[in-house]
Amino acid sequence: MESVTHLLAQLGADLSSWHGRDLHCTTPITGDTLASLHADTPHQVAEKIGRAQRAFEQWRCVPAPRRGELIRLFGDELRASKEALGRLVTLESGKILQEGGGEVQEMIDICDFAVGLSRQLYGLTIASERPGHRMMETWHPLGVVGVISAFNFPVAVWSWNAALAFVCGNSVVWKPSEKTPLTAIAVQALFTKAMARFGSDAPQGLSELIIGGHERGQELVDDARVGLISATGSTRMGRAVAQACAQRLARTILELGGNNAMIVAPSADLELAARAIVFSAVGTAGQRCTSLRRLFVHEGVYDTLLARLRKVYAALPVGDPLKSGTLVGPLIDGAAFDAMQNALARARAQQGQVCGGERLDVPGCPSGFYARPALAEMPDQTEVMHHETFAPILYVVRYQKLEQAIAWNNAVPQGLSSSIFTTDMREAELFMSTLGSDCGIANVNIGPSGAEIGGAFGGEKESGGGRESGSDAWKAYMRRATNTVNYSHALPLAQGVSFDF
Numbered sequence: 001m002e003s004v005t006h007l008l009a010q011l012g013a014d015l016s017s018w019h020g021r022d023l024h025c026t027t028p029i030t031g032d033t034l035a036s037l038h039a040d041t042p043h044q045v046a047e048k049i050g051r052a053q054r055a056f057e058q059w060r061c062v063p064a065p066r067r068g069e070l071i072r073l074f075g076d077e078l079r080a081s082k083e084a085l086g087r088l089v090t091l092e093s094g095k096i097l098q099e100g101g102g103e104v105q106e107m108i109d110i111c112d113f114a115v116g117l118s119r120q121l122y123g124l125t126i127a128s129e130r131p132g133h134r135m136m137e138t139w140h141p142l143g144v145v146g147v148i149s150a151f152n153f154p155v156a157v158w159s160w161n162a163a164l165a166f167v168c169g170n171s172v173v174w175k176p177s178e179k180t181p182l183t184a185i186a187v188q189a190l191f192t193k194a195m196a197r198f199g200s201d202a203p204q205g206l207s208e209l210i211i212g213g214h215e216r217g218q219e220l221v222d223d224a225r226v227g228l229i230s231a232t233g234s235t236r237m238g239r240a241v242a243q244a245c246a247q248r249l250a251r252t253i254l255e256l257g258g259n260n261a262m263i264v265a266p267s268a269d270l271e272l273a274a275r276a277i278v279f280s281a282v283g284t285a286g287q288r289c290t291s292l293r294r295l296f297v298h299e300g301v302y303d304t305l306l307a308r309l310r311k312v313y314a315a316l317p318v319g320d321p322l323k324s325g326t327l328v329g330p331l332i333d334g335a336a337f338d339a340m341q342n343a344l345a346r347a348r349a350q351q352g353q354v355c356g357g358e359r360l361d362v363p364g365c366p367s368g369f370y371a372r373p374a375l376a377e378m379p380d381q382t383e384v385m386h387h388e389t390f391a392p393i394l395y396v397v398r399y400q401k402l403e404q405a406i407a408w409n410n411a412v413p414q415g416l417s418s419s420i421f422t423t424d425m426r427e428a429e430l431f432m433s434t435l436g437s438d439c440g441i442a443n444v445n446i447g448p449s450g451a452e453i454g455g456a457f458g459g460e461k462e463s464g465g466g467r468e469s470g471s472d473a474w475k476a477y478m479r480r481a482t483n484t485v486n487y488s489h490a491l492p493l494a495q496g497v498s499f500d501f
């Protein structure tokens with residue numbers, strides 16, 4: 001096992017101020033302890049938010065394109081450290097090296113996007129009904145943005161939020177998952193380096209990090225100085241955060257659980273579909289919010305596709321994610337493995353035919369939870385399929401009519417991502433239409449996972465309703481003012497009202 005101290009040193013992160021006994025950081029690869037840290041106290045959380053509030057008051061005065069320059073420098077730091085940070089992501093979260101590096105690439109991509117955005121925070125001009133008047137919209141920074149992130153994308157999720165929040169003129173306070181604090185400490189070190197290169201315009205406190213469990217997250221959520229909470233994680237967490245924020249009428253972006261489906265139609269390119277299915281269902285060991293969990297296959301191609309999938313599943317290289325050739329790493333912990341076994345038992349009880357799902361011994365990793373990805377052929381969309389189990393389980397159901405498959409796609413409480421494989425234009429258009437998928441992401445001839453940062457990312461229903469990343473997601477990190485300017489010598493009132501005195 002590679003030394004985490006060495007990697008952290010390479011990334012410029014110093015753990016000495018974090019040593020303690022509150023959080024034992026382990027690697028899911030072997031179960032070994034990587035470091036023991038102390039958690040922030042409630043008092044420290046309040047202090048950090050205070051520093052971020054003061055930083056915001058300065059940072060909002062820095063012109064947006066100049067703010068973009070800080071993000072350009074941060075992108076440079078990420079480029080220089082991509083390999084080391086990617087390895088640390090692998091060590092802490094267990095995803096394979098390709099995916100660890102891919103996550104850092106996503107950070108670099110959002111930095112590039114945000115640099116361009118820093119010169120494009122456009123408002124509208126609007127026709128006024130009154131002569132000699134002009135209306136317009138202007139966009140202003142919000143304040144302190146709180147980011148709460150999950151273990152499975154330990155660094156990318158923060159960057160989707162933070163890169164936009166910073167160019168929009170906000171400061172950011174980050175509460176990463178208690179399962180992955182080391183990558184957060186490393187990212188904070190890289191950001192501090194970028195701030196040092198940027199100079200004194202970047203105030204201390206612009207980016208604050210809170211280490212600790214969900215209680216520290218709750219304190220961030222409850223603090224009236226935090227104008228927006230962007231929280232990524234389970235639907236259970238999202239419900240609690242939504243209620244707390246509603247109580248004080250704070251803004252939220254919620255990125256919660258998914259239960260994503262794919263439809264494979266009779267005209268589909270089956271080889272393409274098989275590749276997309278395997279990547280989406282077993283990539284990151286089924287621990288992506290966009291992982292493929294439900295597969296609806298037309299009866300005409302069911303046997304051919306399933307024969308191919310069973311063969312691929314039986315030979316999938318599951319093992320140490322640091323080794324080249326591995327495609328499926330470990331689950332995050334024993335609780336995740338137990339949840340997987342529980343779901344498979346329910347699938348069997350609901351007349352499912354399950355293959356795979358058993359624990360695998362990986363040499364040198366006796367305490368890691370490695371599981372063979374499972375295929376569960378179901379007679380119908382049964383109860384177990386309505387829940388997100390964060391593990392590599394793919395439920396498969398046969399369908400006859402596309403309308404039925406679309407209805408199944410939409411029949412679950414979640415609404416994050418979805419896709420269809422078809423070469424029939426009518427089917428593809430129907431799937432993307434108002435009568436089609438009800439998800440935030442609806443793809444054609446590509447799986448539901450692996451989004452690009454250029455599009456707005458997020459889902460509907462219990463998936464939270466938030467949008468992050470590309471398109472106009474930046475608007476959630478700013479407040480909009482409508483300005484009406486009178487350059488005439490009269491005071492005409494709107495709606496023709498006269499108010500003479």
Ligand code: NAD
Pocket residue numbers: 148149150151152153175176177178212213214215216217218221232233234235236237238240241254255256257258288289290388390416458463
């Ligand atoms: P989790 O909900 O257990 O924890 C996520 C974060 O929320 C952690 O930092 C945790 O400390 C914090 N938290 C928990 N309860 C809180 C509360 N009441 N108040 C404030 N903070 C609280 O999730 P996890 O197990 O780390 O991640 C897996 C889940 O995240 C899956 O459901 C997955 O689908 C979802 N996810 C969604 C997206 C998305 O973009 N939609 C992306 C990644 C992960």
